[in-house]
Amino acid sequence: MATLRRTIATGAAALAGAAALSGAPVAPVAGPVAPSAPALAAPTAQAGHAAYTEGSLDPRIQAALEQRLAEAKREAAREAATGAKKPVAAATVIYYDDSQAPSFDSLIDQSAAIWNARVANVKLVEKDGAGGALKYYEGNDTRGSYYYGRGQGDGYIFMDYAQADVYAPLRIVAHETGHALGLPDRYTQPCSKLMSGGGPGPSCTNPYPDSVEASEVDTLWR
Numbered sequence: 028m029a030t031l032r033r034t035i036a037t038g039a040a041a042l043a044g045a046a047a048l049s050g051a052p053v054a055p056v057a058g059p060v061a062p063s064a065p066a067l068a069a070p071t072a073q074a075g076h077a078a079y080t081e082g083s084l085d086p087r088i089q090a091a092l093e094q095r096l097a098e099a100k101r102e103a104a105r106e107a108a109t110g111a112k113k114p115v116a117a118a119t120v121i122y123y124d125d126s127q128a129p130s131f132d133s134l135i136d137q138s139a140a141i142w143n144a145r146v147a148n149v150k151l152v153e154k155d156g157a158g159g160a161l162k163y164y165e166g167n168d169t170r171g172s173y174y175y176g177r178g179q180g181d182g183y184i185f186m187d188y189a190q191a192d193v194y195a196p197l198r199i200v201a202h203e204t205g206h207a208l209g210l211p212d213r214y215t216q217p218c219s220k221l222m223s224g225g226g227p228g229p230s231c232t233n234p235y236p237d238s239v240e241a242s243e244v245d246t247l248w249r
């Protein structure tokens with residue numbers, strides 16, 4: 028499996044990883060297997076990297092995600108108290124493109140199904156190519172896997188081969204997708220929490236958000 032993934036790795040994917048190291052989105056790469064550039068043309072104030080393990084955490088996106096979730100919870104509580112809450116007419120659809128992460132394709136689709144089964148206000152739908160707002164990439168990066176974006180169904184998820192050989196890859200995919208849905212890292216929480224990520228160690232394989240995490244996503248997308 029590991030060997031297969033490495034042979035699938037392309038120069039373009041490695042380039043994407045190298046560029047990600049510098050913290051900047053990569054420019055389009057020429058070549059037969061070149062992926063398109065990550066979705067965000069330029070970092071915004073809120074965008075940043077949220078990683079699977081604590082050593083790679085970017086405190087800025089962590090703070091932005093924590094703040095946005097806290098605000099959403101306060102607003103939901105206010106709506107509940109005043110009866111001002113309007114029903115959610117339909118789930119917000121996030122189109123995702125996993126065409127640049129071929130060795131994780133089925134895991135990415137499983138992760139989407141896991142989230143879709145547990146949240147009501149947002150739905151992940153595969154749409155490879157130009158229509159995909161959330162992109163998945165694969166390659167090698169010393170920081171491991173991460174999400175880059177604002178946590179609003181935007182940006183991209185990078186899957187690192189070496190980390191996916193040590194930690195459960197489906198849990199990594201679902202965790203990073205949790206960031207794309209707006210959840211921050213909580214590395215000190217137990218394995219039963221998806222957003223504890225690599226905190227509980229490689230033996231933790233749970234790919235499911237718990238009911239609190241799912242409820243937080245619904246609060247963010249209500």
Ligand SMILES: [Zn+2]
Binds near residue numbers: 078079080202211
């Ligand atoms: Zn994380």
